[in-house]
Amino acid sequence: MSSSELQRNRAVLPMSTVRELTLLTDRQIRYYEQHELITPKRGKGGQRRFSLNDIDRLLQIKDYLDAGDSTADIKELFAKAERKNQAQLGTDNSLRRSLQDEFAQIARFNNP
CATH class of the missing domain: 1.10.1660.10 (Multidrug-efflux Transporter Regulator; Chain: A; Domain 2)
Structure with missing residues (x-):
């Protein structure tokens, strides 16, 4: 953040x-x-x-x-937006882990 x-x-x-x-x-x-x-x-x-x-x-x-x-409609809109943000965060974290794994493999090739 x-x-x-x-x-x-x-x-x-x-x-x-x-x-x-x-x-x-x-x-x-x-x-x-x-x-x-x-x-x-x-x-x-x-x-x-x-x-x-x-x-x-x-x-x-x-x-x-x-x-x-209505307030119920708004609450649902906010909940949907939060779920979308959480899903995106999960995707970002997955991508980050994948990149870290790739960098670790590259480092092993460069330092046998």
Whole structure:
């Protein structure tokens, strides 16, 4: 994971900032959390802390709802995307292992 991706995953934004950035209400954000569309981290005292990726996801949710999708539809869309990402990650890891094996064989030929 790149350093910029790590920064995007840092949960540091409070609810008030998220409200301003997304134009969603506290109630809407809590509702999306209740329906497991988002999972913000919790800070000391239990306050929700959001990352930039959480903001992106909330904006996606808002767009899907504006387009007429239900929360169940959105949850399934996110689940499908996650399964696709996991499958791609598995393919990437398989390819990486295959390349490592090839490099090991080449090294054995070069150093008998």
